[in-house]
Each structure stands twice: as structure tokens, then as C-alpha cells.
Amino acid sequence: MQVDVVVVGGGAMGSAAAWQLARSGKSVVLLERFEAGHHMGASHGATRNFNTAYPEADYLDLLAESKILWDELAAEHGAPLLDLVGLANHGNLPKLEQIHAAHQERGVESYFISANEAADRWQGMNFSTDVLFVPGSGRVRSADALVALRTAAEARGAIFKYSTPVQAIRVTGGESVVVVTEDVEYAARRVVVTAGAWTNKILDGLVKLPALVVTQEQPAHFTPLDNTLVWPSFNHNPDPDPNNEAYEYWYSPVYGMLTPGEGVKAGWHGVGPVMDPDERTFQPIPQQLEALVRYAEEWLPGVDPSTAVPISCTYTTTPNEDFVLDHFGPLVVGAGFSGHGFKFTPAIGRILKDIVDGGTAPERFSASR
Template identity: 75%
Template structure:
């Protein structure tokens, strides 16, 4: 069988690439090793933060584009994908001042409020320092987003195949590769690898990638004590000069997941793991510290109600993404726990790479 493009990996990024490629008129076949809706990788779950609090130009370009594309995808599929409930950023005020300056240069709405004003508005949260509020942020309905991406891609002719592991990829020329599955071989002009935690296993011998570290992360949902409380999404950085934050493992992110509670988690500090040999069991000391954080900073929830979640991060040393092409093989990887918000724009970049275009230099595997 021959097609224009095979996409390997049916999570958020692969699905977005399939949508972007199919709407350009390419014949696209997406292969996913697990069943639809599985919980083994990094794209499952109901919600993700949609946060525009970046200072770097290339990330701001990408997230601004992503917001427009989320809206376009929602209109195309009739699904609501963004809940713009606002996002609050606190801790490390110097960094937040850089973000606000970048926003001002681009006309992105954001503003500082005092800790007391923030506590009055969001009574389920505690604040110690000035808070950067980004009203046009909030959360992505991640589960709906995956369904929407598939719906839109298939409407343009893409074919999605689940429970179809890829056993090998063979490069047969600058514009030709062969993808091997249990049911046969598929020849394509391009192969887009968006395999998450399996990227190095699948493509590491084909292309020169930076080191990708796979960790098992363990956020948790906590039960709100009062259903009338207003909850923005949030990011919170520890204060390196305050001993009260010494027990923190990393910055904390969180959001309301309707029907499940308030999600909170450390960022990118879980144990290194083999994606094929995960325990799915929380690391006790980190979970204990997360419960302590919630007790200190989220008085609107029951800190003792933690329901742990297990997911993977696949991270580069800088937490920058890898978006690059090597002959007929395009790779999207290393989304490092902050990639989901960018999903439809990442799909556009991957489609550009497949069509001979380029990605921002920050994301080159050869940087």
C-alpha cells in the first residue's frame, strides 16, 4: 500500500498533524499502537492548562496561533474545546514581569493584581506575592480535543488505525520510507513520528535526536469543599529565597477538571521510567509533598482527598520541543508537560516540515 504520509502515534500531536496534512489534500494513514482513548501515554485525561504566560517570541507566536486553530477546529467539528476561565501565575515575580512585558509588546491581555486582591477573588487559593492574571487563558478540553482532531482529519480523508503497533521504519530514499506493521508494509513519501515516550525506541536509530527523558508523573485530583468557589487555572513557582518552599519538588500547575475536582501536580520531576514497564504507582514522598502543598495553598479543597493520576512526560534538557525532518522522517517529540496547549499549531508545523518547510530554530534537533 502507498500513501502520501504515515503518522505514527495517535495522541494529540499525531492527530493534529493528520488533520493539518489531510486538509491540504494529502492521503494520510495514522497508526496508533494502543486502542482509542487509552491511558498509557501523555494525551489522556479531560483537561489541560491553556496558558499564554510565555516571554519567548517563538512560544508566543505558537500559542497565539494555537488559540486561533482551537477555535477553527471547534467551529469545524461543533465541539467546545477551550474554557477561557482565566489563568493565574504567581511566585517568581521577576519572571512574570518579563512575561507581562512580552505581552504588552504584542497586545496580549494580562495584568498584575495584589495577593490580597487575588485571595478575595479566588477564595479557594492562597497567594503570597503579586499575581499575573491572563484572562484569555484557561483550559483545553483535552478528551474532546482528541475526538475533534480525529473527526476533522477523517472528514478530510485521513484514516486512523488503532491497536496497530509499528514494528519498523525503513528509509528508502529522500522521499520514500517503508512502515512495517503486523499486517504488512506501507510505503509513504513522509513518515511523521509523534510517538511520545516511545520516540527514541522507534526512531532513535533512524534520526539524530537530543536525549529524551521519559518520566512517570503523578498529579492528583482533589475534592472542592464548596462548589460555589470560582477556580481559574494556575501555575505557581516556588520562591528560592523562602525556606517555606524548600519542600517543593518543582513549580506546580493546576486547574478545575469538571466532575473530577481540582487537578494539581509537580512539573517534570517524576521517576525516570521505561514506557513499556511503568508501575503506574505514585512515588510516596512526592505525593506526600503534593498533599502538603495543597494543604498550604489550596484551602478550597480537601487535601486528604487525593486521587492520583499517572501520565508520562517526554522531555528534552531545555524543555524545548523537537520539531525537525530527516529525509523522509519528520519527528515531533519532547513536549515536556507543556505542549498540549500548542497542539493544533504543532500539527501545522509538522505538516509544513512534511511539505518541505521549516520549523522555528529553537525546535531543531540539531540546535
């Protein structure tokens, strides 16, 4: 079957790429090895943080574009995809001051409030320092976003094929690639690989990428004690002083948000065990879960710590946590998004479309960098 572009991997980034490619007029087939809505990778779940607490100009530019595109997609979808409940950032004040300075330079609204004022405003939380609050942040309705991306792409002619593993990719020329599945071979001018934890397995040595480390992460939902409490999304960084014993049990910074109907989500960032995505246990590391429950006891007085319901997902990260958005001849690769990528999804789709058309990504995301 002949097609302009094959997208391999139907999570958030692949779906966004298919949407952007289809609305640019290209014929697109997306191939996803699992069924629609599966929980095997990194894109499932009802919510993600829409976190604008970045000091880097290029990430802030990408966030600004993402906000515009999320709103465009929501208008087409007919329902909101962002809940701008705000983002409360605390801990490590020098880092927050750097972020605030970058916000002021880029015109992003953010401001500091005292820990006491923050505790009065958000009574389900305790705060370690002054809080940098970003009112234009909040949550992405991630499960709804996947449906919206697929619907918008299919409305423009893209074909999404689930439960369709890719068996091989063969580069047959500078403008020609063959993608082999059990039933069909697809000949395309470009192939976009957005396969998350399976990226290296799919590419099978065809390209040289930065190291992609796959870990199994285990955040948890906690039941609120009072459903009238207001919850912002939040980031909590430990004290940079290594001698502060209050943080000795921490594995990493903590992120979190309210997931309506499921509870308050909190998790360590990128500290789960390294794992083959086809050999996951889906079980939390007991010591990490115990530490997360302790975190809830100490810092989230608005939840019942005993109600922790662990969640399992994969992270795929590069050594510096920057994404890879690059091409290798007719192969276009998007990888390494885990931990902070979902909020950028529609803009990542646009970048991947531009690379297909011969453009380039911002320098930060080059595979060689």
C-alpha cells in the same frame, strides 16, 4: 499499501498532524499501537492548562496561532474546546514581570492584582505574591480535542488505525519510506513520527535527536469543598530565594486547574522517576504525593487535601524543554512536548505538515539546536 504520509503515534500531536495533512489534500494513514482513548501515554485526561504565561516571542506567536486553530476546530466540532477561565500566576515576581513585559509587547492582555485581591476573587486559593492574571488563558478540553482532531481528519480522508504497533521503519530513498506492521507494509513519501515516550524505540537509531528523557509523573485531583467557588487555572513558582524555608519541601513549580467532574488538579512539574514507558508502575512516589498533599493543605484551602486521587502520565522532555520539530530525509519527527505542549497542539500539527511539504520549523525547535 501506497500513501502520501504515514503518521506514527496517535496522541494529540499525531492527530493534529493527520488533520493538517489531510486538509492539505494528502492521503494519510495514522498508526497507533494502543486502542483509542488509552491512558498509556501523555495525551489522555479531560483537561490541560491553556497557559499563555511565556516571555519568549516565538512561543507567544505559536500560542496566538493555536488559539485561532482551536477555535476553527471547535467550530467544526460543534462544541467548545477552550474554557477561558483565566490563568493566575504567582510566586517569583521578577519572572512574572518579564512575562508581563512580553505580553505588553505582543498585545496579550494581562495585569497584576494584589495577593489580597486575588484571595478575595478566588477564595479556594492562597497567594504568595502579587498575581499576574491572564484572562485569555484557561483550560483545553483535551479529551474532547482528541476526538475533534480525529473526526476532522477522518472527514478529509485520513485513516486512523488503532491497536496497530509499528514493527519497523525502513528508509528506502530520499522520497521513500516503508512502515511495517503485523498485517500491512505502508510505502510513503514521508513518515511523521509523533510517538511520545516511544519515540526512540520507534526510530531505533535512524536519526540523532537531543536526549529525550521519559518520566512517570503523578499529579492528583482534589475534591473542592464548595462547588460554588470560582477556579482559574494557575501556575505557582517557588520563591527564588533558596533560604526561604517555606518552600523546602517543594519539588518544582506547581501547576493546576479545575477539571469539571473530577476536582482541582495540581501537580509538580517534570520530577517523576525516569522510566521505560513499557515498564511503568502507574503508582505515585509516596514522598512526592505527600508533598503535593501538603501543598494543597497550605495553598488550596478550597479543597479537601485528604481526597487526593493520583493520576499517572508520561513526560518526554528535552534537556531545555523545547520541542523537537525537524526532518531527517523523509523522516519528520515531533517530540519532547511533555509538560507544556498540549496547548500548542493544532499549531504543532501545522508545522509538521509544513515540514512534510519541505518547510522548516522555527529555529528554536531544530534538532541540532
